[in-house]
Amino acid sequence: MDLLSSISLATSFYLAIVIGVTLRILARKHISSAARLAWFTVVVTLPAFGIVLYTLLGEVHISRKLRAKKARLLRQMKKLEFDRLEGEPDPYRKVPQRYHAIFQYAQTINRFPLSNGNRAELLYDAEDTRKRIIADIDQAKDHVHLLYYIWLNDHTGTDIAHAVIRAAQRGVACRVMADAIGSRVLLKSDLWVEMQRAGVQTETAMPFESMIATHLLNRFDLRNHRKITVIDGKIAYCGSQNCADPEFRPKAKYAPWIDIMARLEGPVVNQTQLLFASDWMSRREESTLKDFPLNARPLKNGFVAQVNGNGPTERRGAAAHLFATLIASADQEINITTPYFVPDIIVLNALCAAAIRGVKINLIVPRINDSWVVAAASKSFYSEILAAGVRVHEYVGGLLHVKCLTIDGQITMIGSSNLDLRSFDLNYENNTIIYDKKFTQQVNDRQDQYLKSAIEVQLQEVRQWRLPTRIWHNVIGTLGPVL
Known part of the structure; x- marks a missing residue:
């Protein structure tokens, strides 16, 4: 084959790929017009770069195995009964009619109902949050469950890890998860090993084994961005703060990082517990919902609330x-x-x-x-x-x-x-x-x-x-x- 024929064949093959990717973009369902136009523009104007980019980031690949695990857990959660205070009215009776749609729609995502009898304390700042979490872990009697997108081995990250180690050493069941990308430094550190040696069960959320292997199963940049703390199934923390100092060493020039956190009690703790369970059980197939007791009970004079967890395995949009x-x-x-x-x-x-x-x-x-x-x-x-x-x-x-x-x-x-x-x-x-x-x-x-x-x-x-x-x-x- 002469040079001209080789070039012609390569050009035809290249054009076929460009046309194929373009048709794929135009034929896809469940994509907004803006996203379709953006991808079409990139692939047409920058064909080689656009094709590589679309292959890596264009579609949300989720492995059948992960989808099956999440679906199985959802079926189990549908069968759960959530406690209600004796004689308490339907929680929707406490909420003005115009807001009912919020909670009704949220329930369609995780099947968590609007719950009565909850309490929340808004924490003052990052230091207050660190102290309160450590104090609650030090009082834990049954279990401690932590999941963070970013967990650093700085002052906050180390102190909380040591509190978990102390809990494990006195016989408390401790399970901790950290995202493979957000917490990559911790996962390679002595602190992570120290927790494991103390008896803390550890897992990596959204592990990144290799770009090719990961991408064939799940899109490689999927991340677990949750910040979950559950203690004895009775206390939960929810908010924006990672397990890190406000000085945030990896991006110190933007510091301080300002966050907001709430300490929760009541049935929303059970719902938070189930979110953690869904992530943990996706990595530990031997675990069951029995490992995640729903100990929180409605509190008198509490407010109504509901937990929502979204992710790429939930309904799109x-x-x-x-x-x-x-x-x-x-x-x-x-x-x-x-x-x-x-x-x-x-x-x-x-x-x-x-x-x-x-x-x-x-x-x-x-x-x-x-x-x-x-x-x-x-x-x-x-x-x-x-x-x-x-x-x-x-x-x-x-x-x-x-x-x-x-x-x-x-x-x-x-x-x-x-x-x-x-x-x-x-x-x-x-x-x-x-x-x-x-x-x-x-x-x-x-x-x-x-x-x-x-x-x-x-x-x-x-x-x-x-x-x-x-x-x-x-x-x-x-x-x-x-x-």
Whole structure:
């Protein structure tokens, strides 16, 4: 075969691949028009790079084995009975009708019902959270379950690990999980080995054995972004803080990292326990739900609440639809605090529609972000949401890592979910939705503190951005589904 024939054959083969990938993008179901257009643009304009990128990141591959495990656990969870206080009314009777859709929709994701008899304590700061978690672990009598996306071997990470070691040495069953990427330094450290030698059961969430092997089974950049602490099945912690110091050594130039955490009691602890069980049992096939006792009971004079856990093995779009339902249910005010704001079209439209109909909306984000991609993509949405009436505030006191949303001074959702495409589609997340005016007021007071350290972005300022700046933001925003 001569050189010209070889080149012709290679060109034909290359074009066939480009056409095949393009047809795949156009034929796919369960993909937004924006994502389809973004991938089509990348593959057509940058064929070689686009094909490689689409192969790695274009679709959410989940192995049949993992899907089967999650489905089996869901079937088991459907059979569980959740306790109710004797004589207590249906928890929905405590919630105004306009908010029922929030909890009804959330229940369709994990089958966790709205529960009565819960309590929550909003913790003061990262140091307060560290001390309280350690104190609770030191009082544990039956079990300690921890799962973190990022667990560092810094002051906080080491102190909590040593508390778990002390618990294991006195006979408490300790199970800890850490994400393969977010906690990669810990997983290779002496501290991880020290926990294992003390009798702590350890597991890696979303292990990354090799790019090829992992990608053939599961998309390699799927992550477990949850932050779960359950102690004796009676106490749980929920919020945005990883097992790390606020100085956050890997990205110290953005410090301090500002987080929010709540200490929970009541039936939502059982629901949090089951989320942990779902992750643990996906790695330990010999485990059963009997290893994860549901010890929490409804507390008198407690509020109603519900746990929600989303992830790539749940119904596609479930997380975005939940955020949209929350936003659409608001009557007067919405306060959103998130470090990463890259909404899909569903959430974006819900935000704009709420603002246009008169709901006061405050969006609080960090002024300086640790991700240049997110920073640029976020700004591509400013003009549209500001024109609709959303007020945007950029926090300047560090990296605001808080993930919470409050509605009408009555409902709070607090947890690990960001308002971005990764949290919607790729990450395993955990959140707690609370209907309680007192707790929500405390969260609103905390958000007011963030506002005092924030600069409000004005629509006129955005409209005066230079043309290259606007183009840059819009290009990154358009490619958001790809990045």
